[in-house]
Amino acid sequence: MAEQPESEDYYVGAYWGPRKEAPEDCARRTAELLTLLASCDPLLAHWYKPARTREEARKHPLMPPDLATLTESFRRGVNREKGGPAIEQLGFTFWFGNGGARGEDVDLRITCGDHGGATPNSCVMTLPKRGANADRLLTAPVLAGVVRSMALAWDADWCAVTSWDHRELLSEEGRAGTFAGWVTYLSRRRGEVPPLPAPMRISPVEDKGTLIILTPERFTVANPEHVALAQRGRELLARARLMQPVTP
Template sequence: MAEQPEAEEYYVGAYWGPRKESPEDCARRTAELLMALAACDPLLAQWYKPARSRKDARKYPLMPPDLATLTESFRRGVNREKGGPAIEQLGFTFWFGNGGARGEDVDLRITCGDHGGANPNSCVMTLPSGGAEAERLITTPMLAGVLRGMAQAWDPDWAVATSWEHRALMTETPRAGGFVGWVTYLSRRRGTVPPLPAPVRIEPVENRGTVIVLTPERLTAKNIEHVERGKRVGELLARSGVLEPVIPR
């Protein structure tokens, strides 16, 4: 029997430049995001603190969001050299998941409060690689909804929902803010999004920015049309000055 090709793996990520924030600020934004995700799908309504095993993680729920618990989690996630003091300008990192079985789970990794300028702040959600959950989550309406939730909670400069394989084909050196995915968000701070050719769709995000949907069907790196359309739209946006890396070279 011939081997089946591996399925593409998808993610949603929001990125923004230097922004000094406290653990309390990060906790408040995270709580807002978790409530928005819970409204998108039941799989995104359960989150747990990291633990030694998936079974143990179920003992430490993060829903409903508790600001004190989230604040302490970010405070513990301060960046530091081993045994040294906290590196305040690098902000805080907090990673957690929904406790699902391997391959069917969803993880969130958040870095916020970094104001050093070397790396972007980010909120990245990995999606299930297979099963019914993947079929339900990896759709245009669902990813657009998740992206909107991230935009409202984190006010990023740029956000994207796409596959890692498609990302690799968009540019030789894909950097946060510098390419177009299946669904892309651009902050209004970047300027006005120009008219784009059909079937690309442009949708406003209340008082934040714009969502760009590259294709209504599932995007895949195996579809040459999807790849070429992504490159063409990326060129048009770059020419308009709204598609630039979040952290300049």
């Protein structure tokens, strides 16, 4: 087995614009997401409610998804100023994990129902940093499945997989808006994805949008060719007017 490059920390993010949704809607979409994720990898088939300790969390599983439990969790996660009333237009936030050992686990943070337009709604998954879980998940086929799951469950506008190092590099260069990650999804609402040069590959996500994989290798900013490939991908997609911000 080929030796893997020095690990960067990776995440998957799905983002969509203002959308008014009730806690029940957020729960339904989350249940769909968890069901889809379970087929991507065994690590993604176990989720637990937040608790003070991992041992305590394991006493409160979220699988199989229970709509009443998820709905109540979103209700409790309504955005508000400390001690103040709920800020209805900011929607709801729910954070939870899969109860694994630190550095080998996965967390999900969901913000949905925000219709104020100041920030996008999002579903962000932090990925394992080390161990067998990281070796399995940090591959293009598995991450493509995760992105598909998020795109379908949340009817997202844009999804991306990348490393935090890559995100920081883009921020330093002032290009951290909508960008091309290792794996990228763009909703068909944005338009049609043009043909892209090898090694980039595109495939449809049902009738919803398009999945783009920059490289079959593990993307890393330590490889200048990968960074250049991401920049080239963004340029081509921007030329097709597909890289607009998620929120106006």
